[in-house]
Amino acid sequence: MLKAYMLDNGRLKDADGIGPHGAAVVWVDLLTPTDEEEKAVEAWLGAEIPTRDEMEEIEISSRLYAEDGANFMTANLPANADGDRPDMAPVTFVLSAGKLATVRYHSPRAFQAFAQRAEKAALGCQNGESILIALLEVIVDREADILERAGREIMDIAQGIFHPTERQVTKRDRSFHIILRKIGRKEELLSNMQDSLLSLERLCGFLSTIIGKNDRDARARLKTLQRDVASISDHAATLAQKINFLLDATLGMISIEQNAIIKIFSVVAVIFLPPTLVASIYGMNFEKMPELSWSFGYPLALVIMVASAILPFFYFKRRGWL
Numbered sequence: 001m002l003k004a005y006m007l008d009n010g011r012l013k014d015a016d017g018i019g020p021h022g023a024a025v026v027w028v029d030l031l032t033p034t035d036e037e038e039k040a041v042e043a044w045l046g047a048e049i050p051t052r053d054e055m056e057e058i059e060i061s062s063r064l065y066a067e068d069g070a071n072f073m074t075a076n077l078p079a080n081a082d083g084d085r086p087d088m089a090p091v092t093f094v095l096s097a098g099k100l101a102t103v104r105y106h107s108p109r110a111f112q113a114f115a116q117r118a119e120k121a122a123l124g125c126q127n128g129e130s131i132l133i134a135l136l137e138v139i140v141d142r143e144a145d146i147l148e149r150a151g152r153e154i155m156d157i158a159q160g161i162f163h164p165t166e167r168q169v170t171k172r173d174r175s176f177h178i179i180l181r182k183i184g185r186k187e188e189l190l191s192n193m194q195d196s197l198l199s200l201e202r203l204c205g206f207l208s209t210i211i212g213k214n215d216r217d218a219r220a221r222l223k224t225l226q227r228d229v230a231s232i233s234d235h236a237a238t239l240a241q242k243i244n245f246l247l248d249a250t251l252g253m254i255s256i257e258q259n260a261i262i263k264i265f266s267v268v269a270v271i272f273l274p275p276t277l278v279a280s281i282y283g284m285n286f287e288k289m290p291e292l293s294w295s296f297g298y299p300l301a302l303v304i305m306v307a308s309a310i311l312p313f314f315y316f317k318r319r320g321w322l
Helices: 035-045 109-120 128-162 169-210 216-271 273-281 297-319
Strands: 002-008 011-014 025-031 064-067 070-079 087-096 099-104
Touching (some): 002 035, 002 109, 011 109, 025 035, 025 128, 070 169, 099 128, 128 169, 128 216, 169 216, 273 297
Antiparallel strands (some): 002 011, 002 025, 070 087
């Protein structure tokens, strides 16, 4: 799909394709382009559009480079990020002679939000460079929203770990299993976001070398954007540390629960060991046993067994082992 935009007093206007207004078009957005669309954009841009395989290469030299008078920048961006498993894929931005082309194979919400906002309000769009900066601002703002939501959900996970509502051990065990899965999903989300922010940070650094020194407004906006990306990256690193702490805490809680159960079994075994010993002694079938003729031998043996069980119990209770 191909979407083309023109400038209209600092706003973007749908150009209804490249053909009718090719000279006035400043931004072309390609979503899963066909061969015909790629050829049309290449003719309009004066540079070749990278293939999907080329976009997925991870070398910096393959993601940030200049060729045929055009500058190519690729960053990993999330789509469908309302859940914990966003669709991560590369997006390529191509700047050439004041024109911008974006190539993508998934649908980050920032692109649709930016296009709608830029059609209604003036976002300082004057050429391809300013459009790219404004688009990156919306992308960074979107990623900040994703991390803010992840931070709130991480706090909810911490609440479930340190202030559980379940009192029964079996219910707490099931809760810990659910928490472990949540932690795993949040770790995957944060890892993807850190990768995206790193690619955006490198892209902004490369873009700063392209923007002309005389364009002070664009350079100022780009510096602000770089600071925002750096601060969001720091926030993502902090959330990653919290996730690692919560993982250790959850495993520690599970270990404590298991140790408590094992301790109960151990104490019960020790408590019933003396009665078992008494019962074993008087359960022997030797012919000459002096206690066999006692009238109160059986009740006395029962009393000894009960006492030998109660005394260790109170001893363990006093020591705080129960």
